[in-house]
Amino acid sequence: MTKRFGRVGQVVAVACDDRGVDIEPFRGELVAYCYRMVGSFHEAEDLVQETMLRAWRARDKYDSTRASVRTWLYRIATNVCLTALEGRPRRPLPSGLGAASTDPGAPLTPALDVPWLQPFPDARSDVGVRADLRLALVAAVQFLPPRQRAVLVLREVLQFSAAEVAVQLDTTVPAVNSALQRARTAFADVGGIDEVTEPDDPEVRAVIERYVRAFEAADVPGLVRLLARDAVLEMPPVPLWYRGTGDYGLFMRRVFDLRGTTWAVRTLTANGQPALAAYAPEPDGGLRLHTLQVFTVTGGQIARNVVFADPVVFETFVLPPKLSLDEFDPER
Template identity: 70%
Template sequence: MSVPSWFSRSQVHTGGLRETHRDPGHNLAVDFEPFRRELVVHCYRMLGSLHDAEDLAQETLLRAWKARERYDERRASVRTWLYRIATNVCLTALEGRARRPLPSGLGAASTDPGVPLVPDFEVPWLQPLPARYADDPQARAGVRLAFVAAVQLLPPRQRAVLLLRDVLQFSAAEVATQLDTSVPSVTSSLQRARAALATAMPREHEVREPGDQAVRETVERYVRAFEAADVAALVTLLTDDAVLEMPPVPLWYAGSADYGRFMARVFTMRPGAWRAVPLTANGQPALAAYCPDDDGGHRLHTLQVLTVTPAGIAHNVVFQDPRLFAAFGLAVSVP
């Protein structure tokens, strides 16, 4: 079966896959394109990589198009069928791959604010998810960075079961069919996955939504302090055990005191007024940070994803990857 000429890799961002096929026995019109975004999110949860997720969602739609004549609406909905394909595409992609961590998942926190900042590009770091994929309120709990990072600790099949059952709310019978296994096996895997995540995840009620008024005020105050390079003001907005980490640098700090000492070093290295543009990522408040440049303007420095709790900012994951900047559509400089 040949692939249609209108179906290309560029359609991940710009086009669609829509194949209307009518089976005389089923009288079914198969329309795959409306599922593209949620399939990207599912693949992202499975692999922790935005770029891999977009590729694998595309692969899922291609496989679905090739197999469209074998689809039977009497056995499963289009959505259930597509998730079966996507999950198995992800499981195949995960074979032999190392998990995608954050620096805090690799070793102890540093207490030296002056340690050399040496990136490690050999590690397949966890990536953030742009707002265009995470703007559905129902999806936010399943794409928060802490959750996605914790999910990466699970074996791939446990990971799949947890996501299909607890995040996507498929029944145990549906998941058993999607993974070619039994309902008891699904139930056992889910119990083990939940137990493993219980100690790795922050309590959900402690994390506030980006639209919460208190969150907006906290982020606004953080932005003002950051732009002014006011370390003392920054520290007052943190929880006592706040975490700062900076992939691809395998370095992280725990506690507001060390967080503040490191930020003092950053502002000393790049003196002057900074700029911070608020945005969202992974359903969380975030900001694009711009450092002063030699021409009197500001150049893009980092993408920072914040976790805000009632007690303050508890976590800041600072990304410095030009590929991610492009995926988020961030301006490389601001006047």
């Protein structure tokens, strides 16, 4: 029997009924599931580690005639997540905390006491591009009580039956159906999820390429022309957010006035959405990582830009903190 636990890429095998059952193929989807539940990639990885440890300890109790390995693992992962969420505040984005700011010159004071929602690094998971990992959807899930979160994700995203979810949550089918109905009602006001296009869509790529060119040129009018009329700009851990092309443009002018105009950008994806890492000019002529920006593109326009400035997020995406202008290669 083999028992090895580690982060992504390491083999984990569990012995059940004297047979080796490899649970490593489920790691990626379990990380994505735990991320939807808790809103943090690092925490999701840790919760999957705990799930695998509990699976190994409970290997003698697994009965393949009652549930598949996948169903069994999700039951364990759900219990791990629910325990982790006990007594914890939800992870929001700034737009989930109050009204939009009307002052593009407001102080950029971070709220470090808020456990902000974090983005999902597509390149670090084998889960692939998934619409159900969209930031807006994960942010909306955080508003639900933990058990409703679990029911919604298990039923609507992962397509488990009501009977399977009842077993996973140690409850009844009517209770699952009731929780699902309440969760759906809470989601009634979350629109536009199905309208978000994939980052490799030619139209989306063209929009992002034009945005990158305008950003690197500090061309504020060029940026504004790419925005939807009610475009949202938010910047965790700063609790401010703005709505509309006017305030978006004024804020970007402020950024370039404060930080200079010789920026460089690397494109990537996060949460199945187009994203970029923005590097600001330094006095020594180099470039320092400034923000990770995740875009929502609908109808050929940028509808939302979530700008993350938390160093923990940079570490999650394994982004180099500094670059040289001479060495900069946006394809690296």
